[in-house]
Amino acid sequence: MTRLSTTAAMAAAAFAFIAVASPAAAQNAGLTANSGEITLNAGFTPDPYRVSLVSGGSIDGGALPGACVGMISDAPDFEVTYSGGSLPLTFRTQSSGDTTLIINGPDGNWYCDDDSGGGVNARVTFRNARAGTYDIWVGAIGGSAATTLLISELP
Numbered sequence: 001m002t003r004l005s006t007t008a009a010m011a012a013a014a015f016a017f018i019a020v021a022s023p024a025a026a027q028n029a030g031l032t033a034n035s036g037e038i039t040l041n042a043g044f045t046p047d048p049y050r051v052s053l054v055s056g057g058s059i060d061g062g063a064l065p066g067a068c069v070g071m072i073s074d075a076p077d078f079e080v081t082y083s084g085g086s087l088p089l090t091f092r093t094q095s096s097g098d099t100t101l102i103i104n105g106p107d108g109n110w111y112c113d114d115d116s117g118g119g120v121n122a123r124v125t126f127r128n129a130r131a132g133t134y135d136i137w138v139g140a141i142g143g144s145a146a147t148t149l150l151i152s153e154l155p
Contacts, residue, residue, distance in 0.1 A: 027064065029104050029135040031075035038078075040151065042085025048152035053077050055099045055147040056140030061112070068112035070100030070139020077138045078149055082106075084131030087153040091136060092123040097145025099138055106132020114141070 035053040057073030082089060093099040100114040101122040107130060117123035122138075138147055 027059070027061075027072065027076070027102070027104070027135075027137060028074050029076060033076045033079040033135070034073060035078050035149075037080070039081040039083075041083040042087065042153070044153070047154055048150040051078050051149040051151070053138060053147055053149060054144050055093070055095060055097055055138040056144030057137075061100065061102050061137065061139045064102060064110050064112070066110050066112050068100070068102045068110065068139075069114050070102065070141050071144075072102060072137040072139045076104075076135040078136045080134045080136065080151060082129060082131060082134060084129055085153070087129070088125050088127050088155070089129035089134075090123060090125040090150075090152045090154075091134070092117040092150050092152075093121045093138055093147050094150060095121060095145050095147035097143060097147065098141040099145070099147055100141065102137040102139055104135040106130045106134065 035051055056071050059072050061068040061070045061072045091101055098120040099122050101124050103111045103124055105111055111124050113122040113124045
């Protein structure tokens with residue numbers, strides 16, 4: 001083997017080790033959101049902002065850090081770029097199916113909920129909502145369902 005091919009082989013082996021050693025993610029925030037995206041400034045109207053989508057997917061959200069549950073898609077369902085402000089920012093679901101929320105916040109942390117929105121609906125509130133991008137997955141437990149994602153600054 002030549003020095004160049006030995007170096008290339010060592011680099012390929014190191015890359016393969018890194019790829020295997022890295023934890024698998026059950027999401028890909030870099031993909032285009034399934035149901036679109038919006039930029040919202042503090043004080044946005046209408047409030048709540050409504051998005052119609054279908055919950056669920058083929059990936060187990062339980063593979064993410066924290067207490068996430070529900071089946072989700074690879075790409076986020078919706079993406080919100082928020083300017084930030086003094087009001088809380090709440091994401092909640094409205095559905096006849098059992099939905100969950102999995103949100104990757106602008107701080108890079110994961111926020112998850114199942115049923116805090118009443119009944120089978122989910123809710124995540126950011127009390128001091130940071131400016132930045134919120135990637136949102138609407139998960140499903142027991143099958144996908146037509147769902148409305150509501151985004152609000154109202155209590």
